[in-house]
Amino acid sequence: MTVIRMKHRSADADTAPGKAVDVMDAAGPRVCxxxxxxxxxxxxxxxxxxxxxxxxxDDQRVGLVTRTDLTAVRDSGARPDRVRLRDILGDRGRVPLAAC
Structure with a gap:
């Protein structure tokens, strides 16, 4: 008799470890x-x-912001109540990775 070992596969099982999707999943809260x-x-x-x-x-993940990113904007003299996260992401690209 042959023993077969099976692993549970998640919806993102075809994604290689260490890719952006994995980082995004571990990012914590999702915001617009x-x-x-x-x-x-x-x-x-x-x-x-x-x-x-x-x-x-469209509920597509477009990036990741860190506390360092946000405090840099706040400390730059820009008005943090007027600057949007999409403005910070800017040149990082808008590659949809997965639905939020």
Whole structure:
């Protein structure tokens, strides 16, 4: 008799470990890209996390912002209540990775 070992496969099982999707899944709270930097910092503080997964209006993940990213904007003299997360992501690209 041959023993067969099976692993449970998640919905993202075809994704290689260490890819952006894995990082995004571990990012913690998901927020919309139209959220202001000021509100995002408050969400981070409340969630006790150092990063947020950012989704667009189609619920597609478009990036990841860290506390360092947000505090840099706040400390730059820009008004954190007017700068949106999509403005920070800017040149990082908008590659849909998975639905939020």
């Amino acid at each position: 890209d139209d959220m202001s930097v000021e509100v995002a910092l408050a969400v981070m503080a409340a969630a006790r996390t150092g990063r947020l997964a950012v989704c667009d209006e």
